[in-house]
Amino acid sequence: MKLFACSCCGQLVYFENTHCTRCGSLLGFVPELLELLAFAPAGEGLWKPLGRYQDTELYHQCNNFAHQGVCNWMVPAREEHQFCVACRLNRTIPNLDKPRNHIFWGQLEAQKRRLVYSLLQLGLPVISQQQDSAGLAFDFLEDIPEFNEMGRVMTGHANGLITLNIAEADPVVREQRRNDMAEPYRSLLGHFRHESGHYYWDRLVRATPWLEDFRQQFGDERRDYAAALQYHYEQGPISDWPDYYVTAYASSHPWEDWAETWAHYLNLLDTLETAWQFGLRIHPLIPDTPEMDLKQSVNPYRITRMDDLIEKWLPLTYALNSLSSSMGHSPLYPFVLPPATINKLRLVHRIIHESTDSMPAS
Known part of the structure; x- marks a missing residue:
């Protein structure tokens, strides 16, 4: 992750910051520039970049930045989108009537933005399913205890839709699952990175010339997936x-x-x-x-x-x-x-x- 300097006063600032602690300027990340910039109000809900980008276009805050406080990304004023490129990927967010869910959602969004940052750095396509049926989407869901096991949300990927159980944002639950499943590096960001791998396999490997190279290194993906996972969970990994x-x-x-x-x-x-x-x-x-x-x-x-x-x-x-x-x-x-x-x-x-x-x- 990059380090950033406030474009107003030069103070060291970090990726998740929303305000400069020295000069008080609003800070917002501009994904098109991969820069965290300081902004000054420009009227009618718009913001003007400060520093070397001050003569470029105006921006508005992502709706989840301005109203929910779970984002710090900006959207060019010329675009009609209410949400930034990261928040446009959301299909379902948690029930915010429960205060704890807002906290969990904020933690999920912070880690999702780190994933999107990496994808943008690599030049990979980051397109919402709302724009393209082959795009990416996220469901952040919670367990429904009254339905017992049938109400459990399983983290996973299917056809571009990544589902995350918001309980993973609870450090107590995540630590318990880390121990139960013998996963020493279980983390929210790790979930995002892993599930995005499934999505980009579909985009970059499936039905491409890379498929044979993949099979030589990773094996034949046509092997029965459900049976393989069942065997893994029942018998454990190979020695x-x-x-x-x-x-x-x-x-x-x-x-x-x-x-x-x-x-x-x-x-x-x-x-x-x-x-x-x-x-x-x-x-x-x-x-x-x-x-x-x-x-x-x-x-x-x-x-x-x-x-x-x-x-x-x-x-x-x-x-x-x-x-x-x-x-x-x-x-x-x-x-x-x-x-x-x-x-x-x-x-x-x-x-x-x-x-x-x-x-x-x-």
Whole structure:
């Protein structure tokens, strides 16, 4: 994730900020520019950017920014949309008559915007199903206890619709499920990244020349999906899964392997960008140990060779895990990347970059 400076006073500000703590300016993210800007009122509900974009167009706040306080993205005044490009993806939001649901919804939206930021950085299509039937949509739903198991909301993806159980925004519930399902990296953002992987498999791999490459690396997706998941939950993962998969769940079926690898790829890119924005340099005080200087690098989203990303990623994870252990916590990065997984990451990287390079400019 990028770091930002208030375009009015230069104060360091962050992706989720809505106001500058120094000058008080309204802050809003402009997805077309991938910039968080300061704004001044321009009358009739419109806002004028401050700083180097002050002579460009006017904007209005996303409806969920102005009225619900769960967004901080802006919409060009020339557009008729009430909602920003991220909030237009919503098909169903939680019942806001329940105050707790508003809190959960805000947490879901914050993580969804981080996903959309990454997708925009990569140049991937982010189109609402309201605009295109092949687009993306989100349902944020809650369990209905009176219906027992039949009322449970299952997080998942189907034909471009991503459903998330809002209980995942409850840290107590999420921690319990993390332990019950032996998923050491279960997180809201992880759900968004994983389910988006299913969607982009349909867009980038299914019925494309990439399908055979996918099958060579991930396996044959025509294998019975329901039976594979049932076997995984009843019998557990294969014993040697760490040698071939990024997570145990990835071993259940090629589609899940792709989604887990896709999520890991987005995790890698966003973390490397954050380290790059902080000018991080790792130089272990051990003779003949390679150093990693992200300050001399370029935006990881623009790096075209996966091996260059891996070369920077592994030293960073060693440092992060060591720091976490020094604070008495579990490893921050509880993964090992075997050669088979790195090869899969290489394919994800190639598919994204070569597919977006051939897409028409929007």
